[in-house]
Amino acid sequence: MSNLRVDGARLWSTLMETAAFGRTAKGGLCRLALSPEDAAVRRWFVEACEAIGCAVTIDQLGNIFARRTGSDPDLPPIAIGSHLDTQPTGGRFDGILGVLAGLEVLRTLEDADVVTRHPLEVVNWTNEEGARFAPAMLCAGVFAGAFDLDYALSREDRNGVSFAAALAESGFDGTAPVGGRPLAAHFELHIEQGPVLEAEGLEIGVVSGVQGIRWFDVEIAGLACHAGTMPMKLRRDALQAAARLAVAIDEIGRSDPDTSLSTIGIFEAYPGSRNTVPETIRMSVDLRHPRAEGLDRLEAAFHAAAEEIAAALSVTIEIKPVWSSPPVVFHPEVVGAIDAATAQLGYSRRSIVSGAGHDSVYISRVAPTGMIFVPCEDGISHNETENIMPIEAERGANVLLQAVLQFDSAA
Amino acid sequence: MSNLRVDGARLWSTLMETAAFGRTAKGGLCRLALSPEDAAVRRWFVEACEAIGCAVTIDQLGNIFARRTGSDPDLPPIAIGSHLDTQPTGGRFDGILGVLAGLEVLRTLEDADVVTRHPLEVVNWTNEEGARFAPAMLCAGVFAGAFDLDYALSREDRNGVSFAAALAESGFDGTAPVGGRPLAAHFELHIEQGPVLEAEGLEIGVVSGVQGIRWFDVEIAGLACHAGTMPMKLRRDALQAAARLAVAIDEIGRSDPDTSLSTIGIFEAYPGSRNTVPETIRMSVDLRHPRAEGLDRLEAAFHAAAEEIAAALSVTIEIKPVWSSPPVVFHPEVVGAIDAATAQLGYSRRSIVSGAGHDSVYISRVAPTGMIFVPCEDGISHNETENIMPIEAERGANVLLQAVLQFDSAA
Numbered sequence: 001m002s003n004l005r006v007d008g009a010r011l012w013s014t015l016m017e018t019a020a021f022g023r024t025a026k027g028g029l030c031r032l033a034l035s036p037e038d039a040a041v042r043r044w045f046v047e048a049c050e051a052i053g054c055a056v057t058i059d060q061l062g063n064i065f066a067r068r069t070g071s072d073p074d075l076p077p078i079a080i081g082s083h084l085d086t087q088p089t090g091g092r093f094d095g096i097l098g099v100l101a102g103l104e105v106l107r108t109l110e111d112a113d114v115v116t117r118h119p120l121e122v123v124n125w126t127n128e129e130g131a132r133f134a135p136a137m138l139c140a141g142v143f144a145g146a147f148d149l150d151y152a153l154s155r156e157d158r159n160g161v162s163f164a165a166a167l168a169e170s171g172f173d174g175t176a177p178v179g180g181r182p183l184a185a186h187f188e189l190h191i192e193q194g195p196v197l198e199a200e201g202l203e204i205g206v207v208s209g210v211q212g213i214r215w216f217d218v219e220i221a222g223l224a225c226h227a228g229t230m231p232m233k234l235r236r237d238a239l240q241a242a243a244r245l246a247v248a249i250d251e252i253g254r255s256d257p258d259t260s261l262s263t264i265g266i267f268e269a270y271p272g273s274r275n276t277v278p279e280t281i282r283m284s285v286d287l288r289h290p291r292a293e294g295l296d297r298l299e300a301a302f303h304a305a306a307e308e309i310a311a312a313l314s315v316t317i318e319i320k321p322v323w324s325s326p327p328v329v330f331h332p333e334v335v336g337a338i339d340a341a342t343a344q345l346g347y348s349r350r351s352i353v354s355g356a357g358h359d360s361v362y363i364s365r366v367a368p369t370g371m372i373f374v375p376c377e378d379g380i381s382h383n384e385t386e387n388i389m390p391i392e393a394e395r396g397a398n399v400l401l402q403a404v405l406q407f408d409s410a411a
Numbered sequence: 412m413s414n415l416r417v418d419g420a421r422l423w424s425t426l427m428e429t430a431a432f433g434r435t436a437k438g439g440l441c442r443l444a445l446s447p448e449d450a451a452v453r454r455w456f457v458e459a460c461e462a463i464g465c466a467v468t469i470d471q472l473g474n475i476f477a478r479r480t481g482s483d484p485d486l487p488p489i490a491i492g493s494h495l496d497t498q499p500t501g502g503r504f505d506g507i508l509g510v511l512a513g514l515e516v517l518r519t520l521e522d523a524d525v526v527t528r529h530p531l532e533v534v535n536w537t538n539e540e541g542a543r544f545a546p547a548m549l550c551a552g553v554f555a556g557a558f559d560l561d562y563a564l565s566r567e568d569r570n571g572v573s574f575a576a577a578l579a580e581s582g583f584d585g586t587a588p589v590g591g592r593p594l595a596a597h598f599e600l601h602i603e604q605g606p607v608l609e610a611e612g613l614e615i616g617v618v619s620g621v622q623g624i625r626w627f628d629v630e631i632a633g634l635a636c637h638a639g640t641m642p643m644k645l646r647r648d649a650l651q652a653a654a655r656l657a658v659a660i661d662e663i664g665r666s667d668p669d670t671s672l673s674t675i676g677i678f679e680a681y682p683g684s685r686n687t688v689p690e691t692i693r694m695s696v697d698l699r700h701p702r703a704e705g706l707d708r709l710e711a712a713f714h715a716a717a718e719e720i721a722a723a724l725s726v727t728i729e730i731k732p733v734w735s736s737p738p739v740v741f742h743p744e745v746v747g748a749i750d751a752a753t754a755q756l757g758y759s760r761r762s763i764v765s766g767a768g769h770d771s772v773y774i775s776r777v778a779p780t781g782m783i784f785v786p787c788e789d790g791i792s793h794n795e796t797e798n799i800m801p802i803e804a805e806r807g808a809n810v811l812l813q814a815v816l817q818f819d820s821a822a
Binding site: 192193194195196199211213215225226227228229230231232233234237239240242243244246247250253254257258260261262263264265266267268269272273274275276277278284286288355356379381382 | 603604605606607610622624626636637638639640641642643644645648650651653654655657658661664665668669671672673674675676677678679680683684685686687688689692695697699766767790792793
């Protein structure tokens with residue numbers, strides 16, 4: 001079975017075929033969760049799975065499980081999951097590759113008449129993007145017990161349409177309970193959404209986990225004064241304090257090469273007059289690290305820098321945490337199966353930490369989980385120009401197939 | 412005559428009396444140039460000058476010259492000038508102190524029956540603030556040949572009312588030509604509008620000149636990317652380049668202690684999303700120095716820092732000059748008279764460079780000019796809370812009186 005390969009051409013034509021559901025003028029996709037376009041691709045997906053003999057289960061949040069029977073009826077299924085919904089100006093691969101590569105794996109096994117020990121389930125998780133119903137990864141989150149079912153059903157989009165109403169409208173309001181469904185493992189193939197693999201000329205990223213994120217709002221208060229009459233040494237310049245803090249935060253983000261990240265995305269200066277020293281700066285801080293203790297260290301360094309700068313420049317710096325997401329470390333057996341499969345296939349690879357969130361972040365709480373990354377053009381995602389090459393999709397699907405087979409025979 | 416002193420109580424009551432014209436609820440003034448409130452204080456001023464025997468001349472821009480005859484009919488007048496107009500939420504002293512202290516000087520000489528050699532002229536320059544008709548110091552500028560008469564007359568306020576129309580409406584559309592009026596000297600008493608004298612506990616600032624100003628717009632272009640997936644070392648972060656440039660500009664502003672100034676008042680980050688590395692920063696830079704070669708040095712250091720940072724962070728930095736005002740050095744004889752008068756009066760003093768522009772900046776082009784500063788509370792100006800103590804006004808007026816008398820006898 002280690003010689004088994006997916007049909008790369010079939011996978012690509014499936015990707016292109018389903019890209020008709022929600023296609024935008026610029027060649028991307030607008031397929032918001034539970035929209036008519038999302039319902040259309042869901043119907044297509046259910047039909048395609050049923051066409052190869054899968055039994056399809058839909059739960060009360062519209063999560064779709066397409067099951068191929070295994071040889072041992074006592075084993076829980078190995079799941080291959082991701083999502084078919086997109087950003088409003090999204091691409092054709094984010095999430096979609098993971099679901100359709102799962103379908104391609106089942107088709108390949110079907111063609112080769114291979115029966116795995118575990119049942120296999122390809123899963124389409126509802127509303128991963130969070131673009132229509134916040135928060136992101138909502139229904140994988142309920143499946144994993146991170147959110148209540150009622151919380152999810154009561155989410156509303158910008159037009160005040162509830163998740164429950166949109167779900168009923170889509171026709172995917174299933175009856176299966178959400179969660180409580182044991183999974184032997186959860187595999188997810190995804191585009192990297194970053195530039196690392198492409199920059200390093202590598203074919204596969206073996207994802208070791210998902211970095212933790214902490215968000216802060218910072219407000220710096222100094223004293224507004226006339227740019228022409230206030231000597232430098234008497235100023236309490238909020239912008240200068242912010243600039244120094246920004247530089248310090250950048251250095252903090254570089255403290256763990258290749259792992260830590262820090263970003264200031266929002267920076268607003270008030271009153272914003274050319275000849276007035278700014279009195280107030282409002283800025284955001286985004287700290288990321290694959291380990292909680294790493295995040296703690298970044299945060300401590302950030303607080304220390306703020307304190308030092310506030311004292312040195314006679315300003316006040318207020319730091320307010322606004323959100324955090326703990327780091328995830330994927331399961332060693334699943335990661336090991338992916339790594340071994342990649343090696344066996346002869347693809348160049350590296351261990352990589354996911355910078356973005358994925359359904360697997362929540363599913364990892366209830367099942368051994370791992371992810372496979374393939375490069376994407378210029379690292380661009382959440383964009384209609386998001387792109388990959390057919391060979392990259394094929395390699396990712398081959399790793400998915402072989403990793404699932406390895407896990408199936410080992411577990 | 413060196414024992415002659417102004418009547419501080421009369422000066423203060425005059426300041427308070429005229430503060431009724433345009434008084435705001437918060438105790439400041441809104442007396443925009445050529446408004447009904449400005450016209451009212453102008454009529455009051457003309458009456459007060461005529462009451463002590465002055466001949467009043469009004470030129471074609473409404474500049475008012477109130478002349479007290481001297482003993483030598485061949486000498487040009489010594490002028491004491493400033494402005495009675497204010498910012499929309501202005502204070503009771505900016506400009507006003509200079510005109511009313513001039514009136515107090517004439518009253519004091521009248522009471523003491525002192526006749527100077529030169530005629531003395533108290534001048535109210537029209538539209539110094541530029542708050543109604545841009546640019547600032549408009550009519551002193553025309554007097555000094557910096558602008559054309561027609562340019563001034565055609566300026567429009569925000570409601571589209573021309574200077575000429577507002578002038579006619581005010582009743583101060585005089586017939587005297589603007590400029591071509593030789594002045595032996597021009598003295599201007601003004602509040603400091605900054606914190607230096609107060610901070611150093613000094614009573615008088617002997618103004619040596621007005622610093623030059625250069626304004627720039629800076630645009631920094633990097634590359635927007637995802638805060639979670641783009642490694643630090645691959646980023647082209649426009650905000651980080653801007654922060655480093657801001658720190659460098661601050662250091663440049665501190666390079667000449669007590670004289671150079673640098674300010675970043677506007678700082679805008681785009682796209683301004685919490686988890687996106689900023690692609691574009693737009694910021695303003697304000698450089699000030701009392702000498703042109705100092706300004707050249709600051710500007711060269713600014714360009715060098717920008718070049719170095721652009722290269723180091725792989726961004727582009729575009730610097731566009733938007734305005735500049737050359738430095739002014741006041742006339743040694745006028746400055747000397749002010750310094751000697753202050754010393755003789757026993758007031759504590761220091762030499763100081765004006766950070767803001769004044770009518771004297773333009774008048775210095777056509778007449779020996781100097782300025783006297785008195786402290787103002789917390790350095791606050793252009794604000795309804797602008798404040799000084801009666802004794803500070805009195806000291807300033809005494810310096811004005813004695814400096815004029817010294818210049819009159821020496822020149």
